[in-house]
Amino acid sequence: MVSISSRGQQFKTRGLSFGSHRGYTSVADTVQLRLNVFDGTRRPIAGDLDLLITIRDGNQKQLFRDEFKGPSINFPVKFHNNLADRYTVLADANNYVGAGFFPVEVSKNHPNVLDLMLLPKHGEFDFTEASWANLEANHNSIFNMLSSGTTPDDAETRYEEFKQASPGSLAAFFNVTTAARDVNLPDGKALSYLKEMIWDEERMGEDRFFIYADARLVEQVEQAAAQGEFQSQPGLDINHPGATSSYKQKQFGEANIQFSFHENDKKDVAGVPCVKVELDMDYFKNLVAHLFLEVLPHRVSNGKTDPRQIYLLRWIAGRHAGVPEFDPPYTIGSLA
Numbered sequence: 001m002v003s004i005s006s007r008g009q010q011f012k013t014r015g016l017s018f019g020s021h022r023g024y025t026s027v028a029d030t031v032q033l034r035l036n037v038f039d040g041t042r043r044p045i046a047g048d049l050d051l052l053i054t055i056r057d058g059n060q061k062q063l064f065r066d067e068f069k070g071p072s073i074n075f076p077v078k079f080h081n082n083l084a085d086r087y088t089v090l091a092d093a094n095n096y097v098g099a100g101f102f103p104v105e106v107s108k109n110h111p112n113v114l115d116l117m118l119l120p121k122h123g124e125f126d127f128t129e130a131s132w133a134n135l136e137a138n139h140n141s142i143f144n145m146l147s148s149g150t151t152p153d154d155a156e157t158r159y160e161e162f163k164q165a166s167p168g169s170l171a172a173f174f175n176v177t178t179a180a181r182d183v184n185l186p187d188g189k190a191l192s193y194l195k196e197m198i199w200d201e202e203r204m205g206e207d208r209f210f211i212y213a214d215a216r217l218v219e220q221v222e223q224a225a226a227q228g229e230f231q232s233q234p235g236l237d238i239n240h241p242g243a244t245s246s247y248k249q250k251q252f253g254e255a256n257i258q259f260s261f262h263e264n265d266k267k268d269v270a271g272v273p274c275v276k277v278e279l280d281m282d283y284f285k286n287l288v289a290h291l292f293l294e295v296l297p298h299r300v301s302n303g304k305t306d307p308r309q310i311y312l313l314r315w316i317a318g319r320h321a322g323v324p325e326f327d328p329p330y331t332i333g334s335l336a
Helices: 132-138 140-147 152-165 167-181 216-226 287-301 307-321
Strands: 002-006 030-038 050-056 062-069 072-078 086-092 096-105 112-117 123-126 194-197 208-214 230-232 245-249 254-269 272-284 331-334
Touching: 030 050, 030 086, 050 072, 062 072, 086 112, 096 112, 096 307, 112 307, 123 167, 132 140, 132 152, 140 152, 140 167, 140 194, 152 167, 167 194, 167 208, 167 254, 167 272, 167 307, 194 254, 194 272, 208 216, 208 254, 216 230, 216 245, 216 254, 216 272, 254 307, 272 307
Parallel strands: 030 112
Antiparallel strands: 002 096, 030 072, 050 062, 050 086, 086 096, 123 331, 194 208, 208 272, 230 245, 245 254, 254 272
């Protein structure tokens, strides 16, 4: 499970130092755990940054809590061959949002590597890669989705205005479509079924989007669910009013994509029979965690799922799972 936190105080060096081997009985009982820390540009974090690293074993015994220089650090940790090998690793730095992962299950049979991302507390979206021309050249499916239903000039104008007015919503859109690009269905990728963005400003937010998709996507996701790749979601009337069915991806512990189908809303897009699809990504896969740690707090605060956290959670989860990198056409950098 990926965790995220925020801290504003200066570092206080405490706990064990990197050189400590307290409790280790022999070199044969230890393995190397390599931690790589990246920033919101998906590049290794600056080597002169002080990183506060905390590592606990599966028994919640704290092994390390000290300052280190990154971006890559090797830690000797004990191999127990039991549940104690499920380590918790946390990273933090001044002016960054802390992040961590559990469980990091170490083994003697393969390299033990964890990649974490730290986002600046006061970061901004960088859409340099998401210029209209670059989308056309390098992200054709997304470009066609944004262009459909209007003239080329009007499509570009509409997009540029949206980018300026709602950068968080655009980041959420790119999170969703990048996730859809990597979803394998019985016949092709999910992104190839998405045809036309629904430009409804009241319903285009940082937590969900509505798109007309090839009607065959419904059957494709149902088949994927039957194969254990998706799970049917309850509470349609509350969480997805008007939806006829909803399925959430099960691949990762966090930041899975969810398809909610509104099959009664139909449209032909370039001769393809389509239905309306509501797309969103949640922090948590577990239904109880999603309800009590995401849905209910948002109801109370009138908040929404933060696309920055989705970006971080999905990137870390993907790196841990060893799948192609989650690389939407934007990054998050520090304010100048």
